[in-house]
Amino acid sequence: MSAAALKVLSVAPRAKHTATVIFVHGLGDTGYGWKPVADMFAGEMQHVKWILPHAPTIPVTANGGMRMPGWFDIYELGSVNMREDEEGMLKTVHALNQLITAEVDAGIPADRILLGGFSQGAAMSLLTGLTTERRLAGLAVLSGWLPLRTKIKAMINDHARKLPIFWGHGKMDQIVRYDLATMSVQYIKSQLGLNALVPPDKVLEGGIEFHSYDFLPHSVDDKELQDLKVFLKKVLPPKDEIA
Numbered sequence: 091m092s093a094a095a096l097k098v099l100s101v102a103p104r105a106k107h108t109a110t111v112i113f114v115h116g117l118g119d120t121g122y123g124w125k126p127v128a129d130m131f132a133g134e135m136q137h138v139k140w141i142l143p144h145a146p147t148i149p150v151t152a153n154g155g156m157r158m159p160g161w162f163d164i165y166e167l168g169s170v171n172m173r174e175d176e177e178g179m180l181k182t183v184h185a186l187n188q189l190i191t192a193e194v195d196a197g198i199p200a201d202r203i204l205l206g207g208f209s210q211g212a213a214m215s216l217l218t219g220l221t222t223e224r225r226l227a228g229l230a231v232l233s234g235w236l237p238l239r240t241k242i243k244a245m246i247n248d249h250a251r252k253l254p255i256f257w258g259h260g261k262m263d264q265i266v267r268y269d270l271a272t273m274s275v276q277y278i279k280s281q282l283g284l285n286a287l288v289p290p291d292k293v294l295e296g297g298i299e300f301h302s303y304d305f306l307p308h309s310v311d312d313k314e315l316q317d318l319k320v321f322l323k324k325v326l327p328p329k330d331e332i333a
Contacts, residue, residue: 096185097125101128103138104235108137108201109227109326110193112186116228116233120144124208131319138196141189145210148178156256161210167265179217182191190249194224194304202263206230209266209308213237220250220282220298228254228325230318233266233308236274243281251284252296256321258314260306275300294324 099121113124119140128140145159152164162178186205193203204227207215212234219229220242234257238243259271275298279286285297293299301317 092179096146096189097144098189099125099142099144101125101142101194102130103137103139104132105136105164106327106329107139107198109135109204110139110198111204111206111322111326112141112189112193112215114143114161114186114205114207114215115145115159116207116209116211117145117150117160117164119208127315130315134319135326136324137152138326141193142187143189145182147279161214164210165267173259174237174311176238176241177204177215182214183218183221186214186315187222190222190224191227201227202326204228204230204322206232207234208232208310209234217242219253221245221247223247223248226253227322228256230256230321231257231279232310232314232318233259233263233271234274235266236277237269239274239277246282250282253284254293254296254321254325255284255298256301256318257298258303258310258317260303260309260311260314262305262306265308290320290324293321 092205115123121144124142145161145272147157148160149155150160150164151156152167161182163175165173190203194200205215205219212231213228217237219226235314259268263270275286278284288298303314
C-alpha cells in the first residue's frame with residue numbers, strides 16, 4: 091500500500107482552518123462511516139478540518155481471506171500475543187505520516203493536528219502517534235490496543251511522553267476485549283514511561299485519559315462521543331483561546 095493510493099474524505103471547516111483531525115476507521119469500514127461524527131462536532135469546532143482516510147481493500151486472514159477495507163491483515167482475534175502483520179502496519183504508519191506531512195505543508199502546525207481512530211484505526215493511530223517525528227496535538231484511541239508491543243520500545247519518540255491521549259473502551263467489547271485495552275495501557279505505563287490514568291484536567295501535560303463504558307460492545311455511544319468532544323475541544327481550542 092502506497093501513501094499515494096490513500097484516498098480520503100475531507101470535511102471542510104466552517105470557519106478559518108486552524109486545526110485538523112485525522113480519524114482512521116476500523117476494519118471493513120470507510121471514512122464515510124465517521125462523517126456523521128465529524129458533522130456532529132462541527133458546530134462546536136468550526137475551525138477544525140476532518141480528514142477521514144479510506145483503507146485499501148485487502149484479504150483478511152481471520153475472515154477466511156475475504157477482501158475488505160483494512161489497514162493491515164489480521165491473523166487471529168483477541169489474543170494478547172497474537173501474530174501481527176508488521177509489514178502492513180508499518181505501511182499504514184507511513185501513509186498516515188504522509189497525511190500529517192501534507193497538512194503541515196499546507197500551513198497547519200503539527201501541534202494543531204490530532205490523530206485518532208476506532209479499532210484497527212485506533213491501533214494505527216496509537217502506533218503512528220507514539221513513533222512519529224512530529225509532536226502532535228494528541229491522540230484519540232477508541233476500542234483499540236497497542237500493536238507491535240515487542241518492538242515499539244525501540245521506535246517510540248521522546249516527545250510521546252508529553253502527548254495527551256484519550257482512550258475509550260467498552261467493557262462488553264467481544265472483538266477487542268476490554269482486558270486487551272487495560273493491558274495495553276499498563277504496558278505503555280510500565281515499559282514506555284507514559285503517565286496512565288491521568289485525570290481529564292491534567293491530560294494536557296501528557297499521558298492517557300482512560301474512559302471505560304460499562305455496557306458498551308465494540309462500538310461507540312453518545313457518552314463516549316461526548317467525552318471525546320470535550321477532549322478534542324481541550325487539545326484543539328480555537329486559535330484565539332490559546333494562551
